[in-house]
Amino acid sequence: MNKRFYITTAIDYVNGQPHLGHAYEKVVADVIARVHRGLGEEVFFLTGLDEHGQKVQQAAHAEGKSAQVYCDELALQWREFVRQLGISNDDFVRTTEPRHKAVVQAMLTKLHAQGDLYKGEYRGWYSPRQEAFLTDRDRLPDGSWDPILGEVFELVEENWYFRMSRYQGWLIEHFEANPAFVVPEYRRNEVLGFLKSEKLKDLSITRPLARLNWGIPLPFDPEYVTYVWFDALSNYYSVPAALGDPGAVEPLAGYYRGGAWPESTPGIWPADVHLLGKDIVKFHAVYWPIMLQATGIPLPRQVLAHGWWQKDGQKMSKSTGNVVDPLAVAREWGLDAFRFYVVRELDIGADGNWTDAGFQARYQAELANGLGNLVNRSLSMLQRYRGGRVPAPSAELSIEVGQATVRCLDHLRAHRLQAALLEIWAIVSRANQYVDQTAPFRLAKEPAHAQRLDQVLYNLAECCRILGVLLSPFLPETAGKIQRQLGLEPAPVRLMDSTWGGLAEGHRIGEPTPLFPRREPGRTG
Numbered sequence: 001m002n003k004r005f006y007i008t009t010a011i012d013y014v015n016g017q018p019h020l021g022h023a024y025e026k027v028v029a030d031v032i033a034r035v036h037r038g039l040g041e042e043v044f045f046l047t048g049l050d051e052h053g054q055k056v057q058q059a060a061h062a063e064g065k066s067a068q069v070y071c072d073e074l075a076l077q078w079r080e081f082v083r084q085l086g087i088s089n090d091d092f093v094r095t096t097e098p099r100h101k102a103v104v105q106a107m108l109t110k111l112h113a114q115g116d117l118y119k120g121e122y123r124g125w126y127s128p129r130q131e132a133f134l135t136d137r138d139r140l141p142d143g144s145w146d147p148i149l150g151e152v153f154e155l156v157e158e159n160w161y162f163r164m165s166r167y168q169g170w171l172i173e174h175f176e177a178n179p180a181f182v183v184p185e186y187r188r189n190e191v192l193g194f195l196k197s198e199k200l201k202d203l204s205i206t207r208p209l210a211r212l213n214w215g216i217p218l219p220f221d222p223e224y225v226t227y228v229w230f231d232a233l234s235n236y237y238s239v240p241a242a243l244g245d246p247g248a249v250e251p252l253a254g255y256y257r258g259g260a261w262p263e264s265t266p267g268i269w270p271a272d273v274h275l276l277g278k279d280i281v282k283f284h285a286v287y288w289p290i291m292l293q294a295t296g297i298p299l300p301r302q303v304l305a306h307g308w309w310q311k312d313g314q315k316m317s318k319s320t321g322n323v324v325d326p327l328a329v330a331r332e333w334g335l336d337a338f339r340f341y342v343v344r345e346l347d348i349g350a351d352g353n354w355t356d357a358g359f360q361a362r363y364q365a366e367l368a369n370g371l372g373n374l375v376n377r378s379l380s381m382l383q384r385y386r387g388g389r390v391p392a393p394s395a396e397l398s399i400e401v402g403q404a405t406v407r408c409l410d411h412l413r414a415h416r417l418q419a420a421l422l423e424i425w426a427i428v429s430r431a432n433q434y435v436d437q438t439a440p441f442r443l444a445k446e447p448a449h450a451q452r453l454d455q456v457l458y459n460l461a462e463c464c465r466i467l468g469v470l471l472s473p474f475l476p477e478t479a480g481k482i483q484r485q486l487g488l489e490p491a492p493v494r495l496m497d498s499t500w501g502g503l504a505e506g507h508r509i510g511e512p513t514p515l516f517p518r519r520e521p522g523r524t525g
């Protein structure tokens with residue numbers, strides 16, 4: 001059976017504030033999802049929220065609310081954030097949903113039945129604020145604990161452990177046999193280096209109910225709830241299983257029954273891409289594959305790790321006001337301008353630094369003066385000189401544009417989004433240069449040059465059409481405007497329609513209006 005292209009983002013902590021980093025990850029995943037839809041594939045794109053754990057329980061308590069009510073309220077804000085970013089996710093998972101819990105419990109039951117879990121004693125340092133077990137190696141040079149850990153005390157506690165150490169050799173082999181399992185390569189090398197030099201410890205996958213009750217109950221021991229990372233990672237798999245995807249349900253046969261799956265629907269699991277930030281690579285590239293392998297579930301194809309954003313060279317922090325509010329930027333400058341900047345500025349993997357001046361410079365140069373100016377002057381001249389009717393086809397720019405398009409599509413297939421944008425802007429620059437070189441406003445003054453003017457106007461209009469196609473995963477709203485201004489039906493975009501010659505002679509274009517109004521520099525959002 002066919003499989004859909006399945007992409008996920010990390011699921012955000014429900015008690016955090018949505019900011020640039022979260023928006024960036026969702027936009028990158030959204031562009032990749034739209035690329036695959038544009039290539040004619042069926043896609044399943046999942047994002048959502050990580051809602052269990054001690055911090056949520058404490059925060060809810062501090063506000064005098066039940067944890068569930070507290071999460072329900074915040075989940076509304078997060079869903080709205082995703083909606084306003086124009087994200088085309090197919091589902092939105094919350095780890096407090098019954099559909100997710102049932103799958104996590106089935107996975108735990110299977111691991112327990114197989115003998116992969118055992119009860120053991122933990123004795124060591126613990127920070128309730130960070131929900132972290134610590135060792136003496138985590139102390140500061142002067143022997144004290146970092147204040148962000150809050151109060152640290154010694155803890156003796158029984159928990160259930162997952163025999164992760166059994167799988168270390170297998171995981172190293174998996175990394176070696178699948179060089180693209182973790183991308184970029186420098187992140188892969190970091191994880192592989194760690195796997196080869198340090199012995200994996202078994203993972204404590206429970207917390208005693210007496211200390212924490214905001215978690216998924218352990219199906220075989222009522223004294224415990226599930227550790228949040230075991231719970232959270234499973235979201236990627238629980239949703240396809242809960243939907244009834246046979247590829248996800250079969251490994252849990254006897255432990256779980258998913259919903260009914262329509263015969264003809266392509267499957268979802270395994271994930272093709274798990275997109276997440278560099279800080280949580282170890283969870284996704286070590287814990288997660290071992291959890292799956294132990295449960296007999298096929299592994300995801302790729303863990304794709306992006307970098308972190310700062311603002312003005314500093315860590316973003318609400319308390320100092322050093323934040324970028326993506327929705328404020330989108331309200332002020334347009335959503336597509338925000339999407340463009342973050343994907344254009346960073347190659348996936350590298351860290352970034354947001355500055356308002358950098359954002360505004362790209363807006364002016366690349367969007368307003370580059371793309372916007374090209375589309376506006378090309379279509380305005382076609383209206384003015386030819387009454388908005390497309391002249392006979394001409395292929396003057398077809399080779400150059402065709403080559404850039406092929407390179408762009410190759411980059412898109414390989415998820416090299418920044419490189420794809422550079423190819424698209426090579427077309428924008430070439431077409432703007434072509435206007436300057438051919439000077440259609442001068443040709444229009446001489447009736448003897450009518451045929452030459454036809455050729456120039458066709459080449460420009462066709463460049464705009466192709467740009468509308470190639471830009472559609474990145475700037476969906478702008479791509480739609482370009483199509484409408486070209487008088488084309490707003491059909492779902494197929495990237496293969498980017499071959500030269502799509503505009504037919506005599507076709508009537510629509511009204512040109514500026515795509516990116518020029519703006520005075522000022523505060524960004």
Ligand code: MSP
Pocket residue numbers: 009010011012013016020021022024025050232233234275276277278279280307308309310316
């Ligand atoms: N809940 C966990 C993930 C569980 S996935 C099974 C978590 N949540 S988070 O809200 O802290 O982070 C969510 C995602 O946002 C992570 O991939 C993280 O790397 C990313 N980012 C958070 N801050 C960021 C920046 N400043 N810049 C870029 N991405 C950042 O971790």
